[in-house]
Amino acid sequence: MNVFQKYAFYYDALYADKNYQEEIDYIQKLIQKYSKNLCNNILDLGCGTGKHAALLAKKGYKIKGIDLSKQMINLAQKNFKHKNLSFMSGDIRDFKFNQNFDVVLSLFHVISYLTTDKDLTKVFTNVAKHLNKYGIFIFDCWYGPAVLDNKPEIRIKRLQKNNFKLTRIAEPKTYRDKNIVDVNYQIFIKNIKKNFIEDFEEKHVMRYLFNNEIQKFLSDNGFKLIVAEEWLSGKKPNEKTWSVTFVCEKI
Ligand SMILES: C[S@@+](CC[C@H](N)C(=O)[O-])C[C@H]1O[C@@H](n2cnc3c(N)ncnc32)[C@H](O)[C@@H]1O
Structure with a gap:
């Protein structure tokens, strides 16, 4: 997967x-409500530039972050140093640690970056291997019913920082036979001081998932679903809910 390379440097902006x-x-709150174990150790899959992990470390949890993008991990390591925190590059389909965790997180659509059943199975299997009994796996992903109801559209984002102006065009193409959306990003960065424009492209291939598919990945890998709810609001998901949080317990 050739993404979050140049894009990494503009991710936080x-x-x-x-x-x-x-x-x-x-x-x-989800951990406190649903974890039967006292939560000491957390693993953050697809931790990106490390912002979630750093905040959890500050709250006293011991946390490891792992991400496929070396550029994202370099930024996380540079920006956040804490005794409870460590970051490493690796693939969430086949990472291996000599320890188990009380909670595994995968936040901000990381699971949707796994686009085949084979890859998703690898992740669920690997998470189960690394969780303590009754450990919980919390992830969010693109929710199928909402993606089909609110077709992805072209979006433009503009922002300005001290030394650059950025424009990002996102052009989606949906493949309903595979439950996939190719998000074609085109990014233009104007360096204000040096007055030149750089541009690059990245294609993020995103899988949207349905309840029955998730139930199958969970039951095949020794999990039970505790709750599925709208990200942040906790409302019941419907065809307008683009991002759904799944809280699952290893049984
Ligand atoms: C949208 S970002 C989310 C980053 C971070 N969790 C956050 O909330 O800011 C998705 C991240 O998933 C990572 N990712 C995608 N596929 C991965 C894989 N197979 N193994 C590890 N990381 C992966 C990407 O490198 C990227 O950093």
Whole structure:
């Protein structure tokens, strides 16, 4: 997968409006509500630039973050240093640790980056291997009913930082036979001081998932679903709910 390379350097600027503190308060409430085990150790799959993990470390959890993109991991390691925190590059389909965790997280659509049943099975199998009994797996993904109801559209995002102006065009193409959306990003960065424009492209291939598919991945790998709810609001998911949180227990 050739993504989150150049894109990594603009990732935090692109998502500056994302409220990581609110998200981690929400995740902590889910852990407190649903974890039968006292939660000490957390694994963050697809941790990106490490913002969720850093906030959890601050709250006293011991946390490891893993991400396929070396560029994202380098940024996480550079930006966040804490005794409870470590980051490493690796693939969530086949990572291996000599320890188990009380909670595994995978936040902000990381699971949707796994686009085949084979890859999704690898992840669920691997998560089960690394969880303690009654450990919980919390992830969110693109929710099939909403993607089909609100067709992905072309979107443009513009932002300005001290030394650059960025425009990102996102052009989606949906493949209903595979439950996949190719999001073709075109990014233009104007360096304000040096007055030149750089541009690059990245294609993010995203899988949207339906309840019955998720139930199957869970039951095949020794999990039970505790709750599926709208990301952050906790409302019951419907055909308008683009992002759904799944809380699952290893049985
Ligand atoms: C939208 S970002 C989310 C990052 C972070 N969780 C956040 O909330 O800011 C998706 C991340 O998933 C990572 N990713 C995608 N597929 C992966 C895989 N197979 N193994 C590890 N990381 C993966 C990407 O490199 C990227 O950092």
